[in-house]
Amino acid sequence: MPELPEVEVVRRGLERWVDGRTIDEVEVRHPRAIRRHTAGAEDFAARLTGLRLGTARRRGKYLWIPVTGGTPAAQTAAEGIAPLVTPDVTHGLAILAHLGMSGQLLVQPHDAPDEKHLRIRLRFADDLGTELRFVDQRTFGGLSLHDTVPGDPDQLPDVIAHIARDPLDPAFDDAAFHDALRRRRTTVKRALLDQTLISGVGNIYADEALWRSKLHYERPTATFTRPRTAELLGHVRDVMRAALAVGGTSFDSLYVNVNGESGYFERSLDAYGREDEPCRRCGTAIRRRPWMNRSSYFCPRCQRPPRP
């Protein structure tokens, strides 16, 4: 599953390769990939045709492309979460990309052979010779068109209005995050994975940041001090930046391979995936515990469990 750095790689690829291009033709090859657009494939294709893509944006693992033009007034209720109002001048539109477990956005030459799991193809009204393809082996992902939150500077799609900013966002509010941690009767790893508090921190990055912070994943957040929160956020940011630095090397090729093959997993992680291997700080064997249908990796010496 793509995590924030992988999604950022995709975003940069889109920014570089499709920003400003106008959609000329939409081909939906698998209905599941547009299932969040309840009016169906024909409607989806008709709505998107003529739209001009803006600069791709990201919040946490959510990725969207604001669009202009087209015929937004007849837009249908996508995703069924909130009824869409008829757009007026204060409303914008955005294409939300759900990468799911295996979704990829590829910019390919027109004559490149179709990928086996090609689901959606967008052709552009220009002569750059490339098209945008949504490829998804497991079809958990897809594209959908949404209204944006009125007045939102990021043109955030309304269906993800509840998603918090991620810690690399310059507008992320550290003090508000700390206050929310204290208020919330929760434990630290749950808080890190709560997308309404902080977005973009997946299981791997949480385990790595907790190891660096010497915090057990079940540590209650109610007693966190400001310095402890600041230290934790610092480690979360360091882990993400390190992953970004590695992941960010793959997009700068002739045809964007914007899938997040970031290579981060080949790097030496400190905790995640290292069960029974020695802690790089103290030599104690790293442990793995089941946690909310996933696993938590930690050093039992450096990251003492809280007293019951």
Ligand SMILES: [Zn+2]
């Ligand atoms: Zn240790």
